[in-house]
Amino acid sequence: MAALTVKPFAVIAESAGQAERSSRVLAPMGGGRSLETWKRHIVRQLKDRDLSQHLKYQDLFRFYTRLLEKTSLAKGMLSCSVRHPSTNSSTISSLLHQNNQLQKTMGELAYQVVELQHQIKIKESVLEEQHTRLGEQERQFTGVFYACQELQEQVEQVQGENKELKREYDAVLERQRGAETRLREEKVREGHLLEDMILLKKQAAARLNCRNERRSRARDANLQKQLQGAARSKVTVNIESSSSARTSGSTSLKKENQDQDSTERRHTRLFRSASATSPRILTSIRELFDRKRRGHSVCSLEEDLMCPVRICLSARVPARALQMLDAHEQGINAVRFSSSSDMVATGGTDRVIKLWEVRTGSLTHKATLDGSTEGITCIEFDPTGYKILAASYDKSALLWQRDDSVPKLTLTGHSRKVTAARFSSSPHQVVTGSADRTVRLWDLHRAACVQEVEVASFCSDLVCCANCIISGHYDSKIRIWDSRAASCVQELPAQGKVTSLDLSTDHRKLLSCCRDDCLQLVDLRMWSNDRMCFRAEGFKCGSDSTKAVISPDSCFLAAGSADGSIYIWNASTSSLEARLPDKHSSSISAVSWSLSGEYVVSVDKSRRAVLWSDI
Amino acid sequence: MADDKDVLRDVWFGRIPTCFTLNQDEVTEREAEPYYLLLPRVSYLTLVTDKVKKHFLKVMKQEDMEEMWFEYEGTPLKWHYPIGVLFDLHASNTVLPWSITVHFKNFPDRDLLRCPSHSVIEAHFMSSIKEADALKHKSQVVNDMQKKDHKQLWMGLQNDKFDQFWAMNRKLMEYPTEEGGFRYIPFRIYQTMSDRPFIQKLFRPVSPEGNTHTLGSLLKEMYPAAIPNEGQQKRYQVVIHGIEPLLETPLQWLSEHLSHPDNFLHICIVRRLDEPPSPSCLLVFPTVTSAP
């Protein structure tokens, strides 16, 4: 049995030796590199065998056999003729002839034999040649086979290397992934931390704001209380009261300069202390200061102007009439508080504007401004309270300085009565609206119209805010204009002829009064048709120019009715807050709310003006 | 396996160019021309030599002809061995064509079997197939065959019809896959060095350890001398169908593909000639010329 368990390598070695003689080329790869080597060997050897033993002889043997048959046939015939020699002499010649022919055939056949042998020789040489070629090719094949094997080995090696690299790459990739995950986590944590920090900062800021606000409110309230206390003490000395009023003014000034540095603030304090002795100097300095500031930035000026309003967080709803007086000789069309709330201007059909000083709950006539050839339709103070702008039936707008009764400028150009005149948000510019269906922009320096906008309808009133002009029209439309492009940006619908417009101090809300006895409050920021309507039983819009106003704190609306009562609505609830009847005997044409929120003045068509307050 | 089918075809269609010459001592009417024939390796001499007999009949008297027998260089040729085996065993290094002497007298009774008709060959052939199947399948396959199947095998061989023969022989070559081969490999190893004509023993295609037996392992067991020791000059050629398969060739595959139609794998072991290769050797093994 030992012989059965022949070790493979021994067999291989033996087989290599065995194969050596017949196929030395195969011997080196007899080691089972290819499972089928033995089979290929057999197939090839069989082919070789057939080539040498079979194919080579096939044709030869066939030829030979044919030849053999022919010769045997010939011989048979020959022997036949020999065996029966005919006695007949006549047949001898034919036999001879036959013999000749046969001999000829024999000759031919012999030639064929020679030829065939020649062919055999040629074929054998060809065969020899092919054998040598075959051998050569086999040698080549072996060479190629080795090369192939070598290449395969290389391929395997490279594959192995690749595998190694891949493994490394995978590891690195894995590490990178881990790092990325960590990075993400870190980022998330960072985000959380940042959020926490922001929250904390916000809270801190809110707390700071809150504290600041409380502090400032307390201070304001304190101040107010002091003021009121001072007002209530009814000090007889005039100078005292005026100085207290001036103190309030200086307070507003102080608010105006809120964002200025402390040194400047100290200066204003110095001025304030000085104001007690020379109020005029203070005013002049303040004017200078304001002008200088306005030259720099309009927006900041306006914001500054709003500041006193902010103090007046709650406007007081007037409850009783402090004073009633017949202010003009004819019906009064317009009334307006100055921004400092210490001055009221009224204008009437009697072509003059009267300035009234508001002091301790009463109106004192201070000055009369004339120059208009027709009735006054609209009055406005500039933010300083120093200039007064009025629109007139005489197709012009006029500008006065407070201390000069002669108009400084007369702006002419409209073809019909001017219904509204307002200071524009840009300095030295005014906007007018007119019944001639135009809105015009005037330059005060040049006293000339710089822009004219054609409107489809009669303009009854207009207001200005930053970069836009809002105008109300008889065709029941409110139009918003871009003051720079002079183009209509938006049209807001109204229920009837628009008689007046008013803008809240923060420029956010627009109040319009229409002939359908309804007040409309539109939020300008919303750019929508969302609006609040204010109606009241008994309220009736008396004329095409009835003026309604928003309280300085934007909480209330006030308008005079055709029945001589003043109606006050709560702006947020749209409910009627108060109705003040019985002081006017005719249709109220206009009302004005002081910026301090303390007073309301109403005027009517029967020359009467009434000062209202909550006290 | 296209290769395998090719191998079967090559085995079947193997031919040996043979020159038959009449023995000098025969009484002839005139000189007998030699007769050339391509003998099928897988067939039997007496089956394919009718033409030879016919050829020599032309020059001889009927009464001078006894049973025809053949001789090569003094050795009577046993018709009951396949022609290929006779050639490989006695004449593998001869100059081609193989020159066989034809006798019609002095039949060597001791050495040769009588072959009065083709039916004797058929009986011998079928008996071989049966014996081979007894080894391969305990006679099961051959016993399951019908008489016409046996006839088909025989007719396939007699008429040289490869497809006809293999359509039936295929069944004899089947084996259960789980066993990895036949029960025993029917083989005979011939050599001329002793009186014993051949070696035939039981040998399985797979070792008890499950290793596939190869031609090498068979020889190691049966005829170790045929395998040259390491570094030693090769003394013997192991020839099957005129070729020398590699010793690592699996025995089962050899049995399936290189067996003769009688289903035996006949392996000849021939003493290798020491003299330099003669031209005949060049022809028999043309690859030798390519060796450096």
Next chain:
Amino acid sequence: MSSCVLDKETFRHCCQLLLQLSEQLGDCWCWVPVQDSQDGYLRKTALRLVTIDSRPFGDQAESSSELGPHNSCLSGPDVQQNDQDQSALIGSANGDIIRGDIEDQDNKDNRDGDDGEDRICRMCEGSSQVLQYEYHILFSCSYRAPVLYFRVCTLEGRSLSLEEVWGSIHPNFRLCLQTSPFTMVTQQEHPLLGQAFFMLHPCRTEDFMRPLLQAAQDQNRPVNYVLTWLSMVGPVVGLDVSLKYSTQF
């Protein structure tokens, strides 16, 4: 069924027993080893006076009265219906060999063969002569059974042909060989000597030995396979096995 087949060792063992008995009984069996090998065979030579029946087999069968019913089947082996396919084939082949005349094919060859055969038969017709028998018992590893090889020659040294051998077989056995699957006689090469011998084919040996061996096994009786087998097949070819072998055994 392991007991029904013979392996080499058992064969050798049986042979050894047989040789011992043969020695005791003065029979002349001997063991002949083969060179360079452990193989070998039992050999015995014997001289017998035999009457060779030269008539063709069919005639022979006809002359035998008890074989009458079988006439038809002997006229052509192909129509032996009572045989299995397998044995029919063998039988037919065998029949062909013995009769040597086949009508269907290869007419010419057979004609030649017939001529020779007829000549020999004529020569030996009716004569009785002394023949030298040489019996060999070999082991067939393929069939795992013992095989009986034998050859016959005249005292002058001429080998008998198969036909002559067949003629020497007793007519009763002849029919047996034809119709039963037991065995048959063919000419074969001696696998160890490479010479032409006659052989009783072993392919059915297992079949007829099995019942015997089983019976012996059932009765728990030791059996010498080779001896038992030889006593069955030997007489067919004139090899009588003495009863003493069995009684001694």
